[in-house]
Structures are given as C-alpha cells and as structure tokens.
Amino acid sequence: MGTNVIAVVGGGAAGLAAAVAAAEAGARTARAAGAAVPRVVVYEADERVGRSILATGNGRCNFSNADPDPALYRNAAHAAATLAAFEERARAERAAALGAGADAAWPGAANGVQAFFADRGLAWREESEGRLYPLPNKATAVLDVLRAAAAAAGAEECCGTAVTAVEPARRAGGPLTLRMADGRLERADAVVVSAGGAVARALVPDAVPLREPEPTLGPIATETRLVRQLDNIRVRGALALWRGGAPAAREAGEVMFRKYGVSGIAAFNLSRMARPGDELAVDFLPAVGEDAAAAFLRERARALAATLGAAPTCEDALRGLVLAPVAHVLLEAAGLRGDRVLDGPAADALAPVLKGLRLKVEGLGDVRQCQVRRGGVEVGAVDAATGACRAVPGLYVAGEALDVDAPCGGYNLHWAWASGLLAGWSAADAVVGAPARGEERGRR
Ligand SMILES: Cc1cc2nc3c(=O)[nH]c(=O)nc-3n(C[C@H](O)[C@H](O)[C@H](O)COP(=O)(O)OP(=O)(O)OC[C@H]3O[C@@H](n4cnc5c(N)ncnc54)[C@H](O)[C@@H]3O)c2cc1C
The missing domain is CATH 3.50.50.60 (FAD/NAD(P)-binding domain)
Incomplete structure (x- = not known):
C-alpha cells in the first residue's frame, strides 16, 4: 500500500x-x-x-x-x-x-x-x-x-x-x-x-x-584603476567580451559602473561566460559604427568650432556626449590631455576607447547580487x-x-x-x- x-x-x-x-x-x-x-x-x-x-x-x-x-x-x-x-x-x-x-x-x-x-x-x-x-x-x-x-x-x-x-x-x-x-x-x-x-x-x-x-548572472569584477572613478554611473551602451584577442559575445543595454567593476543587465548576461583573463570592452556610443567613430568625432569638432569660435578641445568634444567622469577616464585611457585640440590624430586615439574601453576581467563581482x-x-x-x-x-x-x-x-x-x-x-x-x-x- x-x-x-x-x-x-x-x-x-x-x-x-x-x-x-x-x-x-x-x-x-x-x-x-x-x-x-x-x-x-x-x-x-x-x-x-x-x-x-x-x-x-x-x-x-x-x-x-x-x-x-x-x-x-x-x-x-x-x-x-x-x-x-x-x-x-x-x-x-x-x-x-x-x-x-x-x-x-x-x-x-x-x-x-x-x-x-x-x-x-x-x-x-x-x-x-x-x-x-x-x-x-x-x-x-x-x-x-x-x-x-x-x-x-x-x-x-x-x-x-x-x-x-x-x-x-x-x-x-x-x-x-x-x-x-x-x-x-x-x-x-x-x-x-x-x-x-x-x-x-x-x-x-x-x-x-x-x-x-x-553563483552566476551577476556583476563582473574588473581591474579597478579606471572604473573606480566611475562608481555608480550608468550609461546606455553595450559590452563586448573579448577572449584571446577575438570578440566572444556582445550585450547591449544599461551598463552600471561599480568600484569593483561593471554591473547592469549587459554585465549580468556576460557574467555567464566571462572568465578571469578575458577583457570587457565598454561601448559608450553603440549607435555609431566602429569605423565611423573617428569621423563622427571630427564632424562633431567641426560643428562645435562654428559655435565656440575656436577649435574645440578633446574635453569640449566629449562634453554633452558622455558625463564628465567618463570623459576624464576616456581621455586617460587614450593618453590625451583634456585641453588638447581635437585634431585628426586625437580623434583617431579617442575613437577606439569611446567604442571599446578595455577592462581586464578578474571574475565575478559582488556574488550576493547574482x-x-x-x-x-x-x-x-x-x-x-x-x-x-x-x-x-x-x-x-x-x-x-x-x-x-x-x-x-x-x-x-x-x-x-x-x-x-x-x-x-x-x-x-x-x-x-x-x-x-x-x-x-x-x-x-
Ligand atoms: C534578486 C533576483 C532577481 C531575479 N529576478 C528574476 C526575474 O525577474 N526573472 C526571472 O526569470 N528570474 C529572476 N531571478 C531568478 C529566479 O528567481 C530563479 O531562477 C527562480 O526563482 C528559480 O526557481 P526555483 O523554484 O528553482 O528556486 P527558488 O525560487 O529559489 O525556490 C526554492 C525554494 O526552496 C526552498 N528550499 C531550499 N532548500 C530547501 C530545503 N532543504 N527544504 C525545504 N525548502 C527548501 C527555498 O527556501 C525556496 O523557497 C532572480 C533571482 C534573484 C536572486
């Protein structure tokens, strides 16, 4: 029975x-x-x-x-x-x-x-x-x-x-x-x-x-030199995961910076495959193609020059496009001073970081959020x-x-x-x- x-x-x-x-x-x-x-x-x-x-x-x-x-x-x-x-x-x-x-x-x-x-x-x-x-x-x-x-x-x-x-x-x-x-x-x-x-x-x-x-499906811990300056800043962008020099996955959506790395839905989704040693590339300008980013910045400089009455600096070109702490980090990553005039070579240096700020993955971030x-x-x-x-x-x-x-x-x-x-x-x-x-x- x-x-x-x-x-x-x-x-x-x-x-x-x-x-x-x-x-x-x-x-x-x-x-x-x-x-x-x-x-x-x-x-x-x-x-x-x-x-x-x-x-x-x-x-x-x-x-x-x-x-x-x-x-x-x-x-x-x-x-x-x-x-x-x-x-x-x-x-x-x-x-x-x-x-x-x-x-x-x-x-x-x-x-x-x-x-x-x-x-x-x-x-x-x-x-x-x-x-x-x-x-x-x-x-x-x-x-x-x-x-x-x-x-x-x-x-x-x-x-x-x-x-x-x-x-x-x-x-x-x-x-x-x-x-x-x-x-x-x-x-x-x-x-x-x-x-x-x-x-x-x-x-x-x-x-x-x-x-x-x-735990998985949570924030990603990255090297912190750049991101700790961006704690709590959110951007509508995209994240790409790079492994062995090649892109492995990409997620568009909200990216939220934390002291220890990157959070938000795009980061959560990539955490399912990210491993220490991979790289994250943060795209702050997903609407503009990789190849078109430098030209976009040059065009922006031309338009701003007309209003400012002088050649815009790199800082001028980023103002209103990204938040000031992001601009600061992008310039640091590109090795540019903010007061440098945004000429052709500066646009060529800034475009790759604007389209893919590289951060080395260290593992999962706060596991309590997974x-x-x-x-x-x-x-x-x-x-x-x-x-x-x-x-x-x-x-x-x-x-x-x-x-x-x-x-x-x-x-x-x-x-x-x-x-x-x-x-x-x-x-x-x-x-x-x-x-x-x-x-x-x-x-x-
Ligand atoms: C913060 C957060 C937000 C989320 N948001 C979403 C979302 O919006 N959409 C989505 O699709 N998924 C979301 N998820 C994932 C989703 O909640 C889980 O995948 C889902 O709840 C799993 O269902 P489950 O029944 O298998 O486990 P659970 O829902 O976790 O249920 C397990 C239950 O078993 C009980 N239990 C455990 N051990 C024992 C035991 N030994 N004896 C008796 N009882 C036990 C637990 O107390 C619990 O009540 C989220 C998860 C978290 C943590």
Missing part, C-alpha cells in the same frame, strides 16, 4: 508550480478512476512560500519572456526537450481540465506557461525585449495567483520545514523517505525536489550526480520528458535545482514554471497512474 502522498521540497517558483500541477492532475485522474485523491504537501524551509518570487525583477517579477528560446539556456538540448515536452503536456492537461480540444488555441497566450497563468487569472504586459510583467506591476500578483491555485487544488503548505535528505525507496514500489531538519521522517510515493539553485548535495540521494552550485546558481543536479541524470531521476524511481527535479540557467529577461522563471509543472504532472502520473490519461489521449 503506497502513501498516496506527493511531496514537493521547496515552495519557490518551480515548487509551487509543481504543487498546482500535481494536485490538479492527481485529483482529476484519481476521481475519474474512482481512486483516492493524493495528498500534495509542499515542504518549505522558510516561514512562507514564494519569498524568492517576491525578490524577482526588482519586486515586479519578470515572470516570463514572449520568446522563451531554448537555445538561450545552459544545457540547451535538455532545456529544449523539457520545454517541448512541457508544451505538449500543457495542451493535454488543459484539454482534460477544460474539456476543450487538445489543439484549441490558448486565448491571449502564446505558450503553456502563459496559458497556465492566464487560466488562473494573471494579466500581464510585455515590456522591452519581450519581458513579461504582471499587470499590477508587483511580484505579489504572481505569487497570489499561484497560492490561490495551489489552495484551490488542495495542496498543503508546510512552512518552516527544511528537508535535509530525500532517501530512495527501500523496496521496489515502496515510498521515498524525507528526512527533516527537526529529525522527523515523512514518506511519499513521489517527491519533487525544487529547492532552488543552492540545492545541497546531501538533499538528493548519492545515486543522483550533482555539480556543486556556483541571480542564479550554475550547477545542481546534472541534466544527464534526469529524463527531459518528465523531470524524473533515472536512478531513483519516484524522484523528480525541477527549476534551478537542475543544471539549467539562462540570461536575464524572464527565462529563468519560465524554466522554473515549465519544469515545475511538468515534474508535478509526472509525479501525479507516478502516484495515481497514467493509464487513464492514455485512454483520454486515445479518445481524442
């Missing part, structure tokens, strides 16, 4: 999604089969679920992206397979729940994540680069919708309860054991591990390979189509606990929802049985 319990370890983004999916699908399938409805319990170490969601997007929660391109994810092949399996399952679940045809279009929703939230009442709007934010502009709106859906489906929240280890079943078909920090033991027929990026080695059984998580951790359960250990751990029957992994991460833009939460929902549905299959679902599919 099983426990008829599905346990979710971690009530963050992936865990709450998994709980909704497991409770809704588990109840529907069990009722259709005249079987007992499984209990779904979310064990959360914190005093409340979803605190991690409230911190996202500066409190506004960039909960998804209009184009969740799988190629953007680390371990892209695994992410693509999971996102594809999720989309297929999301359609089937929606059809089963609403009685609509499986191929019915989702009103106002472009994919399964959007349909999931739209069906549960969340309204949103799209901002630049496809970023989706809840219409009320607060992360609480997303959490409220999730918690209401979980409660309506009968999922239970068990907060202030850290799980220290999930142990495999002692016999085939038997329950898994959850060891709690307070010494308690709980049993469950299926367990979804959604403990986030800092998932501990001890939490998952030894048979599940895990890469020690390390938005994700790279590492966790290795994707090869998990079936991409279900989220199931191959080596431990009944165990599923979702969200950042898996070694999948992505740039800023709503992609990390998109992954958390999609992989969480898929794991929740799969866990329900394992506990109440998938045959009824197969018949449902067969009937369509």
Whole structure:
C-alpha cells in the first residue's frame, strides 16, 4: 500500500508550480478512476512560500519572456526537450481540465506557461525585449495567483520545514523517505525536489550526480584603476567580451559602473561566460559604427568650432556626449590631455576607447547580487520528458535545482514554471497512474 502522498521540497517558483500541477492532475485522474485523491504537501524551509518570487525583477517579477528560446539556456538540448515536452503536456492537461480540444488555441497566450497563468487569472504586459510583467506591476500578483491555485487544488503548505535528505525507496514500489531538519521522517510515493539553485548535495540521494552550485548572472569584477572613478554611473551602451584577442559575445543595454567593476543587465548576461583573463570592452556610443567613430568625432569638432569660435578641445568634444567622469577616464585611457585640440590624430586615439574601453576581467563581482546558481543536479541524470531521476524511481527535479540557467529577461522563471509543472504532472502520473490519461489521449 503506497502513501498516496506527493511531496514537493521547496515552495519557490518551480515548487509551487509543481504543487498546482500535481494536485490538479492527481485529483482529476484519481476521481475519474474512482481512486483516492493524493495528498500534495509542499515542504518549505522558510516561514512562507514564494519569498524568492517576491525578490524577482526588482519586486515586479519578470515572470516570463514572449520568446522563451531554448537555445538561450545552459544545457540547451535538455532545456529544449523539457520545454517541448512541457508544451505538449500543457495542451493535454488543459484539454482534460477544460474539456476543450487538445489543439484549441490558448486565448491571449502564446505558450503553456502563459496559458497556465492566464487560466488562473494573471494579466500581464510585455515590456522591452519581450519581458513579461504582471499587470499590477508587483511580484505579489504572481505569487497570489499561484497560492490561490495551489489552495484551490488542495495542496498543503508546510512552512518552516527544511528537508535535509530525500532517501530512495527501500523496496521496489515502496515510498521515498524525507528526512527533516527537526529529525522527523515523512514518506511519499513521489517527491519533487525544487529547492532552488543552492540545492545541497546531501538533499538528493548519492545515486543522483550533482555539480556543486556556483553563483552566476551577476556583476563582473574588473581591474579597478579606471572604473573606480566611475562608481555608480550608468550609461546606455553595450559590452563586448573579448577572449584571446577575438570578440566572444556582445550585450547591449544599461551598463552600471561599480568600484569593483561593471554591473547592469549587459554585465549580468556576460557574467555567464566571462572568465578571469578575458577583457570587457565598454561601448559608450553603440549607435555609431566602429569605423565611423573617428569621423563622427571630427564632424562633431567641426560643428562645435562654428559655435565656440575656436577649435574645440578633446574635453569640449566629449562634453554633452558622455558625463564628465567618463570623459576624464576616456581621455586617460587614450593618453590625451583634456585641453588638447581635437585634431585628426586625437580623434583617431579617442575613437577606439569611446567604442571599446578595455577592462581586464578578474571574475565575478559582488556574488550576493547574482541571480542564479550554475550547477545542481546534472541534466544527464534526469529524463527531459518528465523531470524524473533515472536512478531513483519516484524522484523528480525541477527549476534551478537542475543544471539549467539562462540570461536575464524572464527565462529563468519560465524554466522554473515549465519544469515545475511538468515534474508535478509526472509525479501525479507516478502516484495515481497514467493509464487513464492514455485512454483520454486515445479518445481524442
Ligand atoms: C534578486 C533576483 C532577481 C531575479 N529576478 C528574476 C526575474 O525577474 N526573472 C526571472 O526569470 N528570474 C529572476 N531571478 C531568478 C529566479 O528567481 C530563479 O531562477 C527562480 O526563482 C528559480 O526557481 P526555483 O523554484 O528553482 O528556486 P527558488 O525560487 O529559489 O525556490 C526554492 C525554494 O526552496 C526552498 N528550499 C531550499 N532548500 C530547501 C530545503 N532543504 N527544504 C525545504 N525548502 C527548501 C527555498 O527556501 C525556496 O523557497 C532572480 C533571482 C534573484 C536572486
């Protein structure tokens, strides 16, 4: 006799999604089969679920992206397979729940994540680069919708309860054991591990390979001689990452200088690949092409000469184009004095630093600002189509606990929802049985 319990370890983004999916699908399938409805319990170490969601997007929660391109994810092949399996399952679940045809279009929703939230009442709007934010502009709106859906489906929240280890079943078909920090033991027929990026080695059984998580998607530390003069200055520019004398990646967007290096979304995204020894090139003039920058400065000097009534200096030419501390740093990097007349050779010296101020990368900056951790359960250990751990029957992994991460833009939460929902549905299959679902599919 099983426990008829599905346990979710971690009530963050992936865990709450998994709980909704497991409770809704588990109840529907069990009722259709005249079987007992499984209990779904979310064990959360914190005093409340979803605190991690409230911190996202500066409190506004960039909960998804209009184009969740799988190629953007680390371990892209695994992410693509999971996102594809999720989309297929999301359609089937929606059809089963609403009685609509499986191929019915989702009103106002472009994919399964959007349909999931739209069906549960969340309204949103799209901002630049496809970023989706809840219409009320607060992360609480997303959490409220999730918690209401979980409660309506009968999922239970068990907060202030850290799980220290999930142990495999002692016999085939038997329950898994959850060891709690307070010494308690709980049993469950299926367990979804959604403990986030800092998932501990001890939490998952030894048979599940895990890469020690390390922070990424954060500020970059660089040599500080120039940047310390620019602390807290923001520019709309672009950053290029150079490795071995060749450009390796480029990100346009806001660049924020810090005493220790460079922050802002462009730096965060490049931090996913930057290594000590690489170089960052800050482009202060992304609208002007590399080859056209010197001519742009000469033309600017000609125009200014007419107004000033004299040949402009380098300082004159930079005034109004960049902030004064930036001008100072650019002149220092170009080896020019500010009072030097901006003639042809001066324009030729200034153009390259304006288009690519070089800073040597030393590593990550303030790791407390990193938005994700790279590492966790290795994707090869998990079936991409279900989220199931191959080596431990009944165990599923979702969200950042898996070694999948992505740039800023709503992609990390998109992954958390999609992989969480898929794991929740799969866990329900394992506990109440998938045959009824197969018949449902067969009937369509
Ligand atoms: C400041 C910040 C801003 C961000 N902004 C965005 C954004 O706007 N858009 C975006 O897409 N991504 C954003 N991210 C990334 C995003 O928050 C994560 O990728 C996402 O929350 C991962 O979901 P998850 O459920 O896997 O982990 P989490 O949301 O971190 O949830 C894990 C949960 O498990 C609990 N837990 C951990 N260990 C245990 C245990 N042993 N027992 C019980 N419970 C446990 C934790 O307390 C937590 O509640 C941001 C991250 C940060 C830090």
